[in-house]
Amino acid sequence: MINLSEIFYSIQGESTYAGLPCIFIRFSGCNLRCSYCDSKYSYETNFSLSVPEILKELEKYKPANIVEITGGEPLLQEKIYQLFDDLYFNGYKILLETNGSISLEKVPDFVVKIVDIKCPASNEEVSFYKGNIQYIHPQNDNIKFVISNRADYDWVMKRIEEYQIQDYNIILSCVFQYLEPRKLAAWILEDKLYYRMQLQLQKYIWNPQKRRV
Ligand code: SF4
Secondary structure: OEEEEEEEEEEOOOOOOOOOEEEEEEEOOOOOOOOOOOOHHHHOOOEEEOHHHHHHHHHHHOOOOEEEEEOOOHHHOOOHHHHHHHHHHOOOEEEEEEOOOOOOOOOOOOEEEEEEOOOHHHOOOOOOOHHHHHHOOOOOOEEEEEEOOHHHHHHHHHHHHHOOOOOOOEEEEEOOOOOOHHHHHHHHHHOOOOOEEEOOHHHHHOOOOOOOO
């Protein structure tokens, strides 16, 4: 069985797939406690389903065929690997949102990995497993930094250099209501960066407190 928080259909908000309709499978349980966490409700299990039961649930949303597995931290549950295979076999495009702290070694290449590297203001900046860089595809996958302030931004610039990920698909995002988007935009332009800035789309479309979006 897989322990879950929720399954819902919404607009993808935080990756190079942002803006596309997508089915979300939110796993329950997380090994981190980020200061700005907006999904604390996912720390506890709401319900559990087998992999075939999850596939059946997804049929409700046909013909949607992009599925994002998120959390919490989905890689904490071993059954995820069976879910990857069965989703792929059934023709779904699979996105995995992960907090970066757990090895990606066993995640198949057909899964698009959206990997967070936590910044200092999250209070989890030591959580990133550096060995994961070798498993992140420079073009197909995303590396996401969620930035709260200028100190975070400066830290991000140092990490990009340290990890030699200048040519990767990097996403710079603002923590909602902590950092004004116009400030991040100005820093990116001043520094002549060629990285994608992103807002948490779902927070602008719906009430920021709203769940299942
Ligand atoms: S990794 Fe995600 S779910 Fe876990 S504490 Fe951080 S923001 Fe919340």
